[in-house]
Amino acid sequence: MATDGTRNACSLLYGAVWTAARALGYRRLVTYTQDGESGANLRATGWRVVASRPTRPGWSRPSRPRIDHGTARIGRLRWEPTAPTI
Template sequence: MLLLIPYGMAAAFVRAYHRHQPRPPNARAHKFSLGLFDGCQLVGVAMVCRPASRHLDTGERWEIARLCTRGARNACSRLYAAAWREARRRGCQALGTYTLSTEPGSSLKAAGWLPVHRTRARQWDTPARRRKQQVLPASYRVYWEAPCLSDARMRPPSKNEL
């Protein structure tokens, strides 16, 4: 069963179970969170927020900042699809998310999402704005978007683009 859940419940789940990014997204950017339940037990969450990139933050575009499950069958693809339905219901025009280059994106493909582009690895700490380095693999990320049939950009990219 999929339900809207409060930020605090989703954040606690992410802290406990996310495999490489246990820090939840900023509460100020949070739009909504979905929880997937197996009976009374929470088995997965999706946290939807404003985009982290200021260039993508148009007000019409949101992103799934964290998706975390405890391994339940089809949980990830169910959460991706439900997050897109809820985001559209709330007026969102585009929903995206990132995966590491080492992740195949099988759940995103199963939910109908398409890879749009890849980002280069970056160091966020600069002398002008000090940041604590995140413990993530130093590789590029793939940006995916939910399907939007009226959008010409939403075509599968060629192998050269990825």
């Protein structure tokens, strides 16, 4: 997520994307944060941590080579929005 720094912009966008995805029929949405990031903007809009992903040597695989951009060997948390109450 990238914003111009407007206060609460990330929370607003995460909430809006989940609302739009549900309206389009999606039942699941995921995003990741890196270890060390608080995830406050996700918690503020009702997302929860559902998995912890261990560090990896990088994103490159023989079937899909990738250039390392400095995100290798960083653990991640997978987040999903809480299901809407029906």
